[in-house]
Amino acid sequence: MAQTIKQLREDLFSETNGNKFDKIKNKLIKGFSADSRREVIEIFIEYSKSGRLLHWRNFLLTDIIALVKENETAYSIFFQWTITKPELTYWGIDGLLKTQGEEAYETLSNLVLNKTLEVETRAKAMKSIAVHSKQPFDRNLPKDPGYWKIENLRIEELIHWQNQGYNQGNSYKAPNIHPNLKNPKTELEKAVYKLNDLLEKERKNNQDLSNPSNWLAIADESKIIEIEKKWNLPENYLLFLKNFSPINVFIDDDEKFFQGLSLYGADDLIKNQNGYSFNPVTGENLQEWPSNYIVIADAGADPYCIDIGNITNNDAPVYSSFHGAGEWEFEEYSKSFIDFLKDITE
Structure with missing residues (x-):
């Protein structure tokens, strides 16, 4: 028999086990947020104020923010209250922005300027302002x-922005991509096209152009x-770097x-040789590293290297090894860099 919203509320407030609490909370969202959204929000707000599981008072804010609609000012009073509570301020910031919009800029700017607050909270306020105001x-x-660190807070810029009346910015431009990324002709470009298709899905799910990733x-x-x-690279890999250079690309597999x-x-290709072929502390090349191996990627610090001493048909094989084993023991991972790209997307 399906539980009513009233029964689930009672279960939520009486539960002392965090995992069971999470399941009850999700039942409320999935079962009632469509038809009884405001009632679910009020239950979560009440728990955030007086619930017995203190850490869940904080975590519930993300659910409340997801359920609340843009500029739904009826809930701005609640979020104004959250930013006065140190344990709730961090996530309350986004709730205040969602319900008040530009009207929240002054309040949140004051959080950034408040030296008594934790750096993390001040940084969160500045980040959220930046995203909303562009x-x-x-x-x-x-x-x-x-x-972020305290020196990352651009206080002078924020104060100048305040004095100018909190004007909207122009946001960030997407990285400049090569036209052949969308219209591949060569074997290399076709492999890159498939890789970009994979990365494009990640960009749609999670992208922040202030620090772009997966481009x-x-x-x-x-x-x-x-x-x-520094190096004589195979043409295929050099063209890849020139036209389709990875920006914070991470393959989550x-x-x-x-x-x-x-x-x-x-x-980052040159600096990422540090710790493999080069010791950044002593400034010396590491003798145990094969001089013809260039690290082009890593998986948890396990290197993937292109062998520039074995270039044929404008390409070269890729080798991999495990780190921390005492000695490097390389094995061929792919016959060519193009094959390496194809393997990534399979």
């Missing part, structure tokens, strides 16, 4: 403001010149790659 306060910073973009020419001075695969781009 102002670049979050440029080149981690997507998660929990990783294949035209590389900065100066980076390519720097790379060409831990069945095939340990902890997923990070694919390097032109911006």
Whole structure:
């Protein structure tokens, strides 16, 4: 027999086990949020104020925010209250923005400027303001403001923005992509096309253009010149770096790659040799590393290397090894870089 919303509310408030609480909460959302959305919201709000599981008072805010509609001002009073409670402020910020919109800018700016608050909370306020206002306060910073440091807070820019009347910005432009990414002709481009199709799904689900991820973009020419001075790369791989350079590309497939695969781009190819062929502390090349192996990707620090000493038909094989085993023991992973790209998307 199906439980009523009243019965589930009683179960929610009496439950002391976190896992069981989560199941009850989800039953309320799935079973009643469509027809009784406001009643479900009020139950969650009541729990956030007085529920016995303290950590769930905080976690419920994300569900409340998801259920509340844009500019639904009836709930702004609740979110104004949450930002006065240290244990609720972090997530209450997004709720206040969703219900008040631009009217919340002054309140949230004051949170950023409040030196008595934790850096994480101040950073969250600045990040949320940046996303909503399309102002670049979050440029080149981690997507998660929990990783920001106090020096990352662009206080002077925020104050200037306040003085200008909280005007809307222009947001960020997407990375510049090569036209052949959408119109592949060569075997390399066809392999890249499939990779981009995989990455495009990730971008749709989770993308923050202040720090773009999972893009294949035209590389900065100066980076390519720097790379060409250092190595003689096979043409297929060099064209890949020039025209389809990975930007924070991560292949989330831990069945095939340990902890997923990070694919390097032109911006980070040289520096990511550190710890493999180069010791960044002593500034010395590591003698045990094969000089013809260039690390082009890693899976949980396990390197995937292209062998530039074995270039044939404009390509070269890719080798892999496990780290932390004492000695590097490389095995051929693919016959060519193009095959390596194909393997990623299979």
